Amino acid sequence: MHNTLVIFKKELKSFFNSPMAYIFLVIFALVTGYFFTNTFFLYNQSDMRALFSIVPLVYLFFIPAVTMSLIAKEKSVGTIETISTLPIQDRDVVLGKFLAGYSLIIIGLMVTVIHYITLAFVGTNVDHGAVLSGYFGLILLGGVYSAVGIFSSSLTENSVVAFIIGVFIVLIFFLLDKTLIFVPDAFAGFVQYLSVDFHLSNISRGVIDTRNLVYFGSVIGFFLFLTTRIVESRKWG
């Protein structure tokens, strides 16, 4: 735990030591803000559905961008050798890095709370519960995408390649339930269960079911486990 925290702090600090974090936060705020306010006045309703539908799309590209160099850069610079020969478990390294990337995503999401605050002041009949569960869903989604991102970062030493792999896998999760009509009925339920949108829509509606939580938890756990194994595999290279 101590070592996870040390890695977490180091990674988060290095995000904010470089322009990376600021560029991410500013552009994320601009993009989500633009799309939210653009349609907000058309609907003329005091809800944040517009934001909650745009953020998963923005995440598709932003999260792999944030996580792409978490491990790939260590490999390309060679610091993977430094960190692997310190008395830290590889899983602590992976977890610490994942949490750092994930935190940056959550910080970005928290910037959009400003829209909610505005809404709470000027709107009428704001459904606070729906907003809360909407945010909760996005936080879980960010976790899945971050885990996929760090996984793809562990596959290569080239950050750009890691980004492309990351976007690709995240896109699969995103599109799965849009392919349901092509899937034989026997598999439809299974494919639907794998799709991130299916679980997200439940949570966004305000239904917080353990099945959905288990889904998010296990997908995150699965990708972090794979990442750890890949980082460990250097030993037998």
Add this chain to the structure above:
Amino acid sequence: MIKVENLSKSYGPVEAVKSLSFEVNDGEIVGFLGANGAGKSTTLKVMTGFLSPTSGNVYVDNLNIFDHEHEIQKKIGYLPELNPLYVDMKVFDLLKFHASVRGMNDKHFKTALERVVHDCGLSGVIHRNVGDCSKGYKQRIGLAAAMIHDPEILILDEPVTGLDPNQIVEIRQLIKQLGKEKLVIMSSHILQEIQATVDKIIIINNGELVAEGSSDELIASAQGLAQLKLELTGATEDGIQEMKAFIPSVSIHSINSNDNSSLVTLEYEYTSDPRKDIFDYAVKSQWSILEMSQSKTNLEDVFRSLTQKGDQGNA
């Protein structure tokens, strides 16, 4: 104490290290010598737990690397080849990070920081970004990070590459200083560097141990006889032959006399040094010595003969 036992490491079909065994005791500075690609770095990477051995084992204080990787890593300070560093961190943060991973508290870190800043001469750069430092400073930052926790064992993979001659001397002195109480293993392909710093040399070639010993031992074993070139005036050939009776340890290799002087080449066992006797004999015989030079086999010759022998053996 480090014991490497029948260590082999393969990268796919390529066998980088083949059944390598050696021991290093506490308080020894050991030089790991070999051509590029001989398997030096691979061996060090296995010893530090970055790679797993394909077969064989590494023991550090009787702990084996398979079961006690982290205990071993706690004892070791490692400076990897090419000195990879987190360039976007400040020097202070980098050292603090290493200290935190080593489980040092703030107070402990503060004294350790003073020690490594002094030993590695980092006071000027401590608040700078690592990436902005010169290559020499980076090398010293890497070294400082490796020794922040005052490890029992220091493993340095080519610690002086990229340093200027003054810095090399400083680092060499530092390593010698550290070697008084620690076990230091340093690899290098710069022979003079190894010769000037270490107590014991391990030469590997094509992943195999080809020689082990102090540099004098290696030189002695590589070539039994030292040669001495003499240029004399006033000496006759017979007189020179007579000298042999007085100094039995030397044998005469060749004598070339011309009108003014004689060029004499003598041979003797490496361990004996008859130069003073020869000088005294020359004075007694009223010869004038114009030149006397001992041609020593240097480590470079030893290295070349050992590593080329290995190549031929493989062919």
